[in-house]
Each structure stands twice: as C-alpha cells, then as structure tokens.
Amino acid sequence: MPDAELEWHGDEALAMIRARVVRCLHRAAIAVKNRAKELLSVAGTGRVDGKTARNAKGHFKATVTRSKPGEPPRKQTGLLRSKVAHEVDEATLTARVGTNLEYGRHLELGTKRGLAPRPWLRRALAEVAARVEQLLDGLGEP
Numbered sequence: 001m002p003d004a005e006l007e008w009h010g011d012e013a014l015a016m017i018r019a020r021v022v023r024c025l026h027r028a029a030i031a032v033k034n035r036a037k038e039l040l041s042v043a044g045t046g047r048v049d050g051k052t053a054r055n056a057k058g059h060f061k062a063t064v065t066r067s068k069p070g071e072p073p074r075k076q077t078g079l080l081r082s083k084v085a086h087e088v089d090e091a092t093l094t095a096r097v098g099t100n101l102e103y104g105r106h107l108e109l110g111t112k113r114g115l116a117p118r119p120w121l122r123r124a125l126a127e128v129a130a131r132v133e134q135l136l137d138g139l140g141e142p
Contacts, residue, residue, distance in 0.1 A: 022090050024139055028132040029086035029095040036097065036124035040081040044074025069116030072123060073107045080104050097121065
C-alpha cells in the first residue's frame with residue numbers, strides 16, 4: 001500500500017473564512033447605517049421636496065419642527081445624515097457605524113448642559129439587530 005500524502009490547506013481555508021466574515025460585517029454595518037439614515041430623514045425644517053418653503057410675500061417660512069427628547073433628531077440641513085458612515089477593520093474583525101460630526105454624539109447621548117438624548121444610532125442598531133443576527137447566523141451556511 002503506497003504511503004498516503006496529506007496536503008495542508010488550512011491557511012487557504014482560514015483566508016476564505018475571514019473573507020466571508022468581512023463580507024458579513026460589511027452587510028451588517030450597511031444595514032445599521034441605512035436605518036440610521038432613515039431615522040435622520042424625518043423633515044424638521046420648512047423645506048418641501050428639497051425646496052425652501054416661502055410665504056405669500058416670498059420670504060422664507062421659518063417653520064422648524066424639532067424632535068422631542070427620546071426621538072431621533074429631525075433633519076434640519078441633512079449634514080448629519082450625509083456624514084453617517086461605516087468601516088470594517090479586517091484585522092480585528094470589527095465594524096463601526098457613526099459620524100465624525102461632534103454634534104452627532106451630542107444628539108445621541110445628550111449633554112451635561114441640558115440637551116436630552118435623541119438616540120438615532122443605538123435605535124438603528126436595535127431595530128436591525130434581528131437582521132444583523134441573521135447575517136451572522138448565516139456564516140455557518142455553505
């Protein structure tokens with residue numbers, strides 16, 4: 001009986017598994033980011049279909065509707081929504097969703113000066129948690 005020769009493919013297998021986990025993390029982060037952007041899309045200014053609302057004299061109609069504490073912040077300019085991003089660290093297999101705008105954190109957590117929290121990012125994660133879990137559970141499928 002000839003000697004059986006074994007080949008080690010562990011490194012390739014680990015690379016395939018890691019690539020699949022990274023793809024899953026991207027999908028999960030995108031799901032959270034998209035929900036966060038949806039939560040930040042409720043209009044709060046006097047804008048209709050992207051145009052500034054004006055009164056009968058043609059002056060800007062200053063109808064600002066602010067969010068209540070506990071609600072996601074209303075869209076005033078759209079800057080916060082446009083700055084929501086995600087990143088995946090392939091080395092540590094972690095995903096992050098957030099913004100680089102300081103006031104995004106203030107709205108999310110509130111401030112010591114009296115601004116009550118208006119959670120939008122934690123709420124987005126909570127609302128898509130089932131989808132994220134489904135994505136992670138799918139890692140075991142071929």
